[in-house]
Amino acid sequence: MTIITCIEDLRVLAQKRVPRMFYDYADAGSWTESTYRANTSDFSAIKFRQRVAVNLENRTLASTMAGQAVSMPVALAPTGLTGMQHADGEILAARAAEAFGVPFTLSTMSICSIEDVAAHTTKPFWFQLYVMKDREFINRLIDRAKAARCSALVLTLDLQVLGQRHKDIRNGLSAPPKPTLANLINLATKPRWCMGMLGTRRRSFGNIVGHATSVSDMSSLSSWTSQQFDLSLSWKDVEWIKQRWGGKLIIKGIMDAEDARHCVEAGADALIVSNHGGRQLDGADSSIGALPAIVEAVGKEIEVHMDGGIRSGQDVIKALALGAKGVYIGRPFLYGLGAMGEQGVTRCLEIIRNELDLTMAFCGLRDVALVDKNILLPGSYPQR
Numbered sequence: 070m071t072i073i074t075c076i077e078d079l080r081v082l083a084q085k086r087v088p089r090m091f092y093d094y095a096d097a098g099s100w101t102e103s104t105y106r107a108n109t110s111d112f113s114a115i116k117f118r119q120r121v122a123v124n125l126e127n128r129t130l131a132s133t134m135a136g137q138a139v140s141m142p143v144a145l146a147p148t149g150l151t152g153m154q155h156a157d158g159e160i161l162a163a164r165a166a167e168a169f170g171v172p173f174t175l176s177t178m179s180i181c182s183i184e185d186v187a188a189h190t191t192k193p194f195w196f197q198l199y200v201m202k203d204r205e206f207i208n209r210l211i212d213r214a215k216a217a218r219c220s221a222l223v224l225t226l227d228l229q230v231l232g233q234r235h236k237d238i239r240n241g242l243s244a245p246p247k248p249t250l251a252n253l254i255n256l257a258t259k260p261r262w263c264m265g266m267l268g269t270r271r272r273s274f275g276n277i278v279g280h281a282t283s284v285s286d287m288s289s290l291s292s293w294t295s296q297q298f299d300l301s302l303s304w305k306d307v308e309w310i311k312q313r314w315g316g317k318l319i320i321k322g323i324m325d326a327e328d329a330r331h332c333v334e335a336g337a338d339a340l341i342v343s344n345h346g347g348r349q350l351d352g353a354d355s356s357i358g359a360l361p362a363i364v365e366a367v368g369k370e371i372e373v374h375m376d377g378g379i380r381s382g383q384d385v386i387k388a389l390a391l392g393a394k395g396v397y398i399g400r401p402f403l404y405g406l407g408a409m410g411e412q413g414v415t416r417c418l419e420i421i422r423n424e425l426d427l428t429m430a431f432c433g434l435r436d437v438a439l440v441d442k443n444i445l446l447p448g449s450y451p452q453r
């Protein structure tokens with residue numbers, strides 16, 4: 070029995086169990102991966118103020134994100150091809166999140182469809198939308214998300230063009246994997262993964278079937294992206310989507326204070342400070358580096374969430390201290406899923422919850438709502 074004490078343990082196990090092209094797909098950043106690395110290393114530079122002799126009884130991590138109750142302010146980020154980390158991955162991750170009381174966000178580019186996830190969960194999940202030229206397709210996706218009772222729409226704006234990840238090109242990423250000699254040799258070392266895939270019908274993009282039947286590998290995906298993703302996207306389109314959706318709207322991919330103001334003006338309920346986990350503009354600031362200026366720009370007008378580089382509950386509390394109302398994790402839950410399926414996602418959330426709770430206690434607090442800059446050592450965090 071493998072002992073799992075931290076997210077890194079899940080990553081190591083996932084690397085053993087998931088076929089190389091899908092592990093690399095999750096683990097990679099764009100071009101030189103400098104922003105991907107900065108997302109995690111910039112967290113390490115931030116230091117806590119340790120406090121003692123404070124009453125630490127009855128601690129609580131309960132909070133809200135976009136007006137919804139959460140057992141801790143951590144959501145699962147939308148990630149494409151999640152069902153390739155583990156058979157039926159989106160369903161398993163959604164179930165783990167539901168049991169834990171945190172939001173699950175289903176990507177447009179998922180393997181399991183909106184309807185698949187809805188059929189296997191009981192509480193509402195969130196749906197992530199990319200803006201495509203074909204407005205009828207957007208209309209259909211929005212209607213499907215509404216029919217599935219999704220309780221928030223996460224609108225991702227940082228993918229009008231696709232960042233290049235060298236590993237995906239070299240690995241010939243495709244879903245399902247093509248039966249090349251290299252793939253077959255690698256798959257032979259991943260028996261659990263193969264057995265899982267044999268037991269499911271869900272092996273390609275569930276939400277875009279019918280719309281983009283030809284999309285399976287990286288080159289067809291990137292040509293579909295460049296045909297479909299809207300290069301003329303403007304804030305007017307965001308307003309149209311907000312109206313068409315009519316529910317909670319969270320705008321994802323904001324790294325600039327001026328763009329954050331646009332989110333306020335477009336009537337979003339929340340924005341996510343995010344550089345897509347370092348997968349889009351390499352050379353952009355880390356998410357934690359960009360957070361303070363954005364928090365200052367929007368004040369209390371809308372909620373500011375963030376993602377990118379969170380690998381522990383300690384990182385979560387640092388982001389909250391710098392003004393985030395909640396955070397999202399991407400790779401940590403994918404590692405959990407690849408390592409141990411649903412149980413691995415649950416383990417990932419448990420690890421983060423324990424680290425968050427203990428760190429809050431070391432900083433002398435009992436309620437996550439009270440976390441602010443006072444728990445950080447002045448001078449160790451990015452100033453506006």
Ligand code: FNR
Binds near residue numbers: 149400401
């Ligand atoms: C992503 N991300 C992403 N974002 C989005 O809006 N739609 C998507 O389909 C995807 N797909 C995707 C796939 C994979 C494998 C990863 C790792 C990421 C970005 C994601 O939502 C989030 O912004 C980052 O994952 C956050 O960084 P960490 O937590 O992975 O460091």
